[in-house]
Amino acid sequence: MTTSTERARVPAVEGFFTMGDEPQLIGGRLETGGYCFPLHLGGSDPRCPAGSVEEVLLSRRGRIWSFTNSAYPPPPPFIITEPYVPIVVAAVELEVERMVILGQVTPGWTVDDLEVGMEVELELGVLYADEDTDHLTWQWRPLLGADIVGEMVGAVGGGAAGEED
Amino acid sequence: MSEGTMEEIAVLGVGMHPWGKWGRNFTEYGVHAAREALADADVDWNDVGFVSGAITVRCGYPGYVAGSTFARALGFNGAQVASSYAACASGVTALSVARGQILSGACDVAVVVGADTTPKGFLAPTGGDRPDDTDWLRFHMVGATNPVYFAMHARRRMALYGATPDDFAMVKAKNSRHGVHNPNARYPKEYDVDDVANSPVVSDPLRLLEICATSDGGAALVVCSMDYARSKGITDPVRVAGLSTVTPTYPDTVIDLPYLATDSAAAVEPPALGFKDSIGAQVYAEAGMGPSDVDVAEVYDLSSALELDWYEQLGLCAEGEAESLLRAGETSIGGRIPVNPSGGLGAFGEAVPAQAIAQVCELTWQLRGQAGGRQVEGARVGVSANQGLFGHGSSVLVRR
Numbered sequence: 001m002t003t004s005t006e007r008a009r010v011p012a013v014e015g016f017f018t019m020g021d022e023p024q025l026i027g028g029r030l031e032t033g034g035y036c037f038p039l040h041l042g043g044s045d046p047r048c049p050a051g052s053v054e055e056v057l058l059s060r061r062g063r064i065w066s067f068t069n070s071a072y073p074p075p076p077p078f079i080i081t082e083p084y085v086p087i088v089v090a091a092v093e094l095e096v097e098r099m100v101i102l103g104q105v106t107p108g109w110t111v112d113d114l115e116v117g118m119e120v121e122l123e124l125g126v127l128y129a130d131e132d133t134d135h136l137t138w139q140w141r142p143l144l145g146a147d148i149v150g151e152m153v154g155a156v157g158g159g160a161a162g163e164e165d
Numbered sequence: 166m167s168e169g170t171m172e173e174i175a176v177l178g179v180g181m182h183p184w185g186k187w188g189r190n191f192t193e194y195g196v197h198a199a200r201e202a203l204a205d206a207d208v209d210w211n212d213v214g215f216v217s218g219a220i221t222v223r224c225g226y227p228g229y230v231a232g233s234t235f236a237r238a239l240g241f242n243g244a245q246v247a248s249s250y251a252a253c254a255s256g257v258t259a260l261s262v263a264r265g266q267i268l269s270g271a272c273d274v275a276v277v278v279g280a281d282t283t284p285k286g287f288l289a290p291t292g293g294d295r296p297d298d299t300d301w302l303r304f305h306m307v308g309a310t311n312p313v314y315f316a317m318h319a320r321r322r323m324a325l326y327g328a329t330p331d332d333f334a335m336v337k338a339k340n341s342r343h344g345v346h347n348p349n350a351r352y353p354k355e356y357d358v359d360d361v362a363n364s365p366v367v368s369d370p371l372r373l374l375e376i377c378a379t380s381d382g383g384a385a386l387v388v389c390s391m392d393y394a395r396s397k398g399i400t401d402p403v404r405v406a407g408l409s410t411v412t413p414t415y416p417d418t419v420i421d422l423p424y425l426a427t428d429s430a431a432a433v434e435p436p437a438l439g440f441k442d443s444i445g446a447q448v449y450a451e452a453g454m455g456p457s458d459v460d461v462a463e464v465y466d467l468s469s470a471l472e473l474d475w476y477e478q479l480g481l482c483a484e485g486e487a488e489s490l491l492r493a494g495e496t497s498i499g500g501r502i503p504v505n506p507s508g509g510l511g512a513f514g515e516a517v518p519a520q521a522i523a524q525v526c527e528l529t530w531q532l533r534g535q536a537g538g539r540q541v542e543g544a545r546v547g548v549s550a551n552q553g554l555f556g557h558g559s560s561v562l563v564r565r
Contacts, residue, residue: 012306013296033432034416041299043428045415065420066324068316068368074308075289077301087308091317091420098430100420102307111369116324127306137306 012127012135015039023124024060025101025138028053035097058101060122061143062092065100067114079128086110090140092120106141119143169453174267175394175402176563178206178387179526182280184351184380184513191224194383194519195235195280202276206387207397211242213387214272217263219279219518220250222291231518232259235278245272252553253465254410255279256384256521257561261408263388273393279518280383288379300423300554307425312376312468314422316368319470323370326485328473330370332492334361336469337375337511339497344508346538349523351380352512361469375469380514384522386529403529407452407562413440422554441478441558445550448560449480456480459502459562460544461531463524465551466509475550476504479560498541506531506539521559524549528563 011017016038018024027037031052036042044051067090073080074087088105105114106125120140127137180201182194195218203210216239218232227234232248245266251258256279263275288311295301303309322328338357344350356374364373394402414436416428421440438446449455456479464475473487481502482490490496496504507513507527510520528547530536551559 013302016306030432035429035431037426038299038302041297041302042426043415043417043424045428045433047433066317066321068313068320068370070308070310070313070368071366074304074310076292077290077294077305078308079305089307089309089313089317096431098418099416099427100418101426102303102309102420102424104307116320 008133009136010133012137017122017124017138018057019124022060023122023138024057025122027056027058027097029056035099037099037101059094059096062094062101062120064114064116064118064120065091065093066116067091067105067111069111081128088114090114090120092140104137104139106139109142114142169406169451171407171451172268173391173404173406174264174388175391175399175404176386176525176529177208177274177389177394177397177399177402178202178204179529180205180385181349181523181526182383183349184382184516186351187381189282189381191221191228191280191282191381191383192234192238194282194381195231195278195385196238198280198383198385198519199235199239199276199278202385202387208274208387210239213242213244213274213276215263215266215275216244216246217259217275217277218246218248219255219259219277219522220248221281221518222250223284224282231279251410251557251559252555253515253517254521254551254553254557254559255518256523257408257551257559258410258557260386260388260405260522260525260561261410264405264408267388267390274387274389276385276387277522278383278385279522281516281518282381283379283516299425303423303425309422310368311422312368312371314420315376315468315471316371317420318474319371319468322470322473326488328470328488330362331358332473332488333371333375333469334358335491336466336472337361339491340466340505340509340511343498343506343539344512347508347512349382350508350512351378351382351514353508371468371470377467377510378514380516382513382516382519382523384519384526386522386525401565403532403563403565405561406454406564407448407450407560409444409447409451409560410557411443411447412556414443440556441474441552444558444560445479445548448548448562452562452564454546454562454564458546459548461506461528461541461547462502462504463507463509463527463547463549464504466505466511467515467552469511471552472504472509479548479550498539503541506536506541521549521551524551525561525563528561532563532565
């Protein structure tokens with residue numbers, strides 16, 4: 001028997017993302033070089049005759065292409081947690097993959113906090129919970145200025161952050 | 166105007182059952198519309214050689230075999246039959262099948278018909294766990310309803326082109342002014358920008374009055390070869406000069422329902438024309454015409470903001486100029502290029518398999534000068550545009 005401190009964390013659907021502190025979406029790479037998501041449900045390049053797709057992990061960071069919310073609870077198969085708090089959804093552009101991926105925004109943010117072009121990072125969040133298990137989905141967490149500058153300084157060994165204005 | 170790439174067919178008759186939330190069997194609406202179209206065409210049902218039904222997936226087995234269901238209800242007459250499903254583009258897919266039958270010589274005259282009976286609320290996937298179905302996944306893993314996609318496109322216009330919520334509300338207000346003159350509209354009521362602003366937000370920035378409802382309704386066409394039209398003494402019928410049901414060209418880099426992601430442009434640059442632009446481009450190419458030839462348009466305002474996208478995708482204005490066109494009144498009746506004189510989805514709500522057919526009905530009335538209080542004076546060329554899902558979309562160009 002598990003206690004509340006030992007709640008299991010499982011993907012709501014298997015095969016969409018890796019678990020752990022730095023989760024990544026599991027996508028595909030076509031033999032012609034393009035990417036797809038989800039791995040087995042993405043669009044294919046017609047020049048890719050064999051249709052072979054290699055599993056790859058996608059970038060954790062991207063920029064908001066657009067965003068909105070759902071003021072009313074979505075219908076099934078969405079599972080509503082009462083009381084319903086409007087979910088916020090963002091379409092996020094990944095630079096390397098040159099594609100846009102949809103996802104919820106992490107809880108606590110509203111549309112008033114977001115802007116097109118804002119940088120976000122992938123996290124896992126609770127889609128719905130039952131007695132002893134949290135069922136997880138991928139979510140985009142907006143990065144505040146401090147996160148971005150801190151990362152930049154770390155990445156280049158300091159000093160170059162001033163270029164990013 | 167240049168030579169088109171396709172032979173034309175004639176639209177001899179059109180008919181509709183009024184849109185509403187009637188709650189009756191969809192067959193009744195389809196039969197009503199078909200009988201009206203046959204009477205309008207002055208064609209005997211027994212002369213019809215082909216029945217092309219647009220499928221509804223919400224009305225059980227009779228909906229899946231819509232062509233046969235309507236044919237039986239009209240009285241089986243030995244005609245050939247087909248049923249087509251292409252989400253919101255189903256009606257034009259059914260028209261394209263009928264055109265193929267006519268142009269191949271398989272029949273002279275065909276009836277195209279679609280009708281629906283709809284439940285309340287959001288359209289949602291059918292039941293059961295289907296984690297290999299992108300339509301199921303977008304609801305389950307994200308909660309991405311149709312309005313979520315519509316709203317992301319609206320927000321994108323705000324970010325790129327400086328659109329405002331007032332612009333979106335103006336689209337609704339314009340279409341409602343047109344729709345009050347349409348006896349087939351479900352909401353023949355005039356709304357202004359304040360009415361829209363006072364309705365609740367569904368998906369920011371879109372409000373309830375800007376999101377297409379689901380409706381019951383039915384629409385039908387009687388189409389035939391040009392020779393058949395001449396044999397009936399009709400020398401100047403409304404004719405289908407172009408019809409487009411193109412799929413996207415890889416990579417499609419604009420997120421749209423029901424997908425979780427776009428294609429990737431990492432290996433191949435996006436095509437010069439995006440998916441929705443390519444729908445219009447194909448119809449113009451078939452007809453040998455261009456946007457400057459068009460007098461009137463019926464476009465799919467699933468949301469108020471999506472109508473603005475269509476202005477640009479059909480080439481009625483340059484990219485980023487839709488708001489200026491709207492604000493100048495050019496897309497209102499009396500303007501340079503009236504859009505949705507029928508009232509559009511804003512005045513109708515969507516009866517999925519009937520809607521793309523209803524657009525052709527409206528354009529036909531417009532080109533015949535029979536549109537009453539919503540008539541676009543002197544209209545000779547009309548174009549429709551429609552968005553389905555899963556890479557379906559459609560456009561029809563009709564002319565006198």
